[in-house]
Amino acid sequence: xxxxxxxxxxxxxxxxxxxxxxxxxxxxxxxxxxxxxxxxxxxxxxxxxxxxxxxxxxxxxxxxxxxxxxxxxxxxxxxxxxxxxxxxxxxxxxxxxxxxxxxxxxxxxxxxxxxxxxxxxxxxxxxxxxxxxxxxxxxxxxxxxxxxxxxxxxxxxxxxxxxxxxxxxxxxxxxxxxxxxxxxxxxxxxxxxxxxxxxxxxxxxxxxxxxxxxxxxxxxxxxxxxxxxxxxxxxxxxxxxxxxxxxxxxxxxxxxxxxxxxxxxxxxxxxxxxxxxxxxxx
Amino acid sequence: xxxxxxxxxxxxxxxxxxxxxxxxxxxxxxxxxxxxxxxxxxxxxxxxxxxxxxxxxxxxxxxxxxxxxxxxxxxxxxxxxxxxxxxxxxxxxxxxxxxxxxxxxxxxxxxxxxxxxxxxxxxxxxxxxxxxxxxxxxxxxxxxxxxxxxxxxxxxxxxxxxxxxxxxxxxxxxxxxxxxxxxxxxxxxxxxxxxxxxxxxxxxxxxxxxxxxxxxxxxxxxxxxxxxxxxxxxxxxxxxxxxxxxxxxxxxxxxxxxxxxxxxxxxxxxxxxxxxxxxxxxxxxxxxxxxxxxxxxxxxxxxxxxxxxxxxxxxxxxxxxxxxxxxxxxxxxxxxxxxxxxxxxxxxxxxx
Numbered sequence: 316x317x318x319x320x321x322x323x324x325x326x327x328x329x330x331x332x333x334x335x336x337x338x339x340x341x342x343x344x345x346x347x348x349x350x351x352x353x354x355x356x357x358x359x360x361x362x363x364x365x366x367x368x369x370x371x372x373x374x375x376x377x378x379x380x381x382x383x384x385x386x387x388x389x390x391x392x393x394x395x396x397x398x399x400x401x402x403x404x405x406x407x408x409x410x411x412x413x414x415x416x417x418x419x420x421x422x423x424x425x426x427x428x429x430x431x432x433x434x435x436x437x438x439x440x441x442x443x444x445x446x447x448x449x450x451x452x453x454x455x456x457x458x459x460x461x462x463x464x465x466x467x468x469x470x471x472x473x474x475x476x477x478x479x480x481x482x483x484x485x486x487x488x489x490x491x492x493x494x495x496x497x498x499x500x501x502x503x504x505x506x507x508x509x510x511x512x513x514x515x516x517x518x519x520x521x522x523x524x525x526x527x528x529x530x531x532x533x534x535x536x537x538x539x540x541x542x543x544x545x546x547x548x549x550x551x552x553x554x555x556x557x558x559x560x561x562x563x564x565x566x567x568x569x570x571x572x573x574x575x576x577x578x579x580x581x582x583x584x585x586x587x588x589x590x591x592x593x594x595x596x597x
Numbered sequence: 598x599x600x601x602x603x604x605x606x607x608x609x610x611x612x613x614x615x616x617x618x619x620x621x622x623x624x625x626x627x628x629x630x631x632x633x634x635x636x637x638x639x640x641x642x643x644x645x646x647x648x649x650x651x652x653x654x655x656x657x658x659x660x661x662x663x664x665x666x667x668x669x670x671x672x673x674x675x676x677x678x679x680x681x682x683x684x685x686x687x688x689x690x691x692x693x694x695x696x697x698x699x700x701x702x703x704x705x706x707x708x709x710x711x712x713x714x715x716x717x718x719x720x721x722x723x724x725x726x727x728x729x730x731x732x733x734x735x736x737x738x739x740x741x742x743x744x745x746x747x748x749x750x751x752x753x754x755x756x757x758x759x760x761x762x763x764x765x766x767x768x769x770x771x772x773x774x775x776x777x778x779x780x781x782x783x784x785x786x787x788x789x790x791x792x793x794x795x796x797x798x799x800x801x802x803x804x805x806x807x808x809x810x811x812x813x814x815x816x817x818x819x820x821x822x823x824x825x826x827x828x829x830x831x832x833x834x835x836x837x838x839x840x841x842x843x844x845x846x847x848x849x850x851x852x853x854x855x856x857x858x859x860x861x862x863x864x865x866x867x868x869x870x871x872x873x874x875x876x877x878x879x880x881x882x883x884x885x886x887x888x889x890x891x892x893x894x895x896x897x898x899x900x901x902x903x904x905x906x907x908x909x910x911x912x913x914x915x916x917x918x919x920x921x922x923x924x925x926x927x928x929x930x931x932x933x934x935x936x937x938x939x940x941x942x943x944x945x946x947x948x949x
Contacts, residue, residue: 496647
């Protein structure tokens with residue numbers, strides 16, 4: 316819409332800026348807190364400018380952690396979180412691409428049933444089936460392992476559904492042309508379907524990476540060994556100290572560090588995402 | 598270069614027969630056009646030859662080999678689709694190369710063939726573009742290029758021009774004809790546009806309801822339609838099919854073959870002026886006058902049956918709408934049919 320109404324654009328900008336301030340201020344506060352000394356934040360007057368202890372706080376969290384709170388160095392937890400989030404995102408995309416491909420392009424008995432069974436699992440959040448899932452993972456001896464952390468989360472009905480909807484829009488002639496051109500099922504999948512799905516894959520990767528990154532309950536259940544802690548659950552441990560005030564400056568430093576990778580993923584993938592939108596079009 | 602042989606080819610969708618037994622022999626280098634109304638089974642037939650539909654019964658031989666069980670890629674055919682079906686993420690060059698790459702053609706050979714096809718179709722400057730950057734006509738050329746580079750035994754065209762605008766369609770029609778003459782590749786071409794069918798075909802296959810109504814050269818089919826259906830389908834405006842009882846001067850009907858109860862007269866074989874020699878006449882009133890440039894179409898409602906017939910007259914006749922009129926037709930121009938069998942009642946037409 317092209318409109319020339321100065322007051323309207325002033326008002327819309329005002330609303331937008333107010334929204335941004337509301338969202339950004341807590342993050343800013345977390346950053347400020349992470350640059351001060353241990354007690355500064357509890358003195359009643361909340362500082363609004365960066366303090367002198369930034370490098371010290373971040374260095375300590377990255378390298379040592381807080382052993383009294385049972386938290387390993389943040390660098391280890393960041394590594395764990397990254398591995399888990401990537402495995403979950405890539406695994407979810409790979410599995411749902413393949414299952415959507417099977418459901419849309421192949422005729423086999425009960426394929427509609429298969430689709431509906433997958434679809435119905437959408438209605439069951441992880442938390443509902445968490446006890447049986449835990450029992451299975453524990454019996455398989457997968458506690459305190461990357462497999463145990465990722466495998467139960469790796470199937471995705473949502474992604475399968477999205478890819479199915481996208482595949483349904485691909486014209487049949489494209490597959491027929493590929494068949495006449497001598498492309499078998501896997502070749503068609505690899506050479507034509509995946510390149511066409513690139514934008515969907517990029518968008519889903521962002522969403523699923525963040526989904527994996529923010530997992531809290533599941534890592535909390537299956538890890539007792541601090542080597543496998545993820546950063547999101549680690550922050551909870553840092554904040555829940557028994558007898559003393561939490562060391563807020565260090566907690567906030569971890570929070571800022573925990574926030575960085577998803578932000579980077581969004582920024583990086585956004586460029587790819589837009590590029591994909593511009594490049595491919597039917 | 599190959600012949601195509603269809604032997605008693607049938608296709609059922611569940612219990613519904615779509616193709617009810619087709620026999621067709623396509624000679625090497627021939628362009629056969631399958632024409633018929635929607636749902637007559639012509640596309641299904643083509644897709645069976647391509648290997649995109651399974652065959653219920655019968656045989657398909659391409660170059661003497663039975664290919665009923667073969668995958669599309671093994672049949673040595675190339676297909677041009679109605680919506681072109683270009684791979685949207687590949688450049689034009691990528692589209693042309695894809696089939697050759699899948700066959701493991703050497704790089705040098707691929708480049709030579711792509712260059713050749715690009716020269717023939719004049720799409721050289723477009724090779725690095727993506728399909729969405731092309732116009733409809735250019736996409737059409739690329740789709741044909743994708744067929745040409747394969748140097749297949751046969752081309753299969755599935756209504757390739759129906760997504761183009763009228764002017765471009767005429768132009769591409771001519772080009773397809775020239776191209777096919779030049780490459781001498783056996784071709785099957787499906788269309789519902791009878792003008793396209795008439796101008797392109799070496800031989801025409803008119804289909805209706807899953808069966809072949811008539812096979813012949815365009816002139817044969819036009820001059821001697823074998824059935825009532827073909828008579829009504831080929832030609833524009835269509836042939837007038839009139840019950841014998843509507844004819845005014847009954848005495849001349851005696852000379853028609855036995856069992857004739859419907860006669861067909863082409864619009865250009867009806868005249869306002871009385872004709873010399875044996876002729877019949879029809880009485881009616883002018884219903885509508887359509888001037889279309891060089892000629893005019895006159896719609897006449899017959900007095901006896903209330904049926905509307907069309908005649909085309911060169912120039913612009915001075916006729917009042919609503920005026921009484923008598924139409925004349927030479928007996929030699931009349932196509933006699935029997936309404937029960939739907940076939941001609943004079944010497945039957947060989948269907949090969």
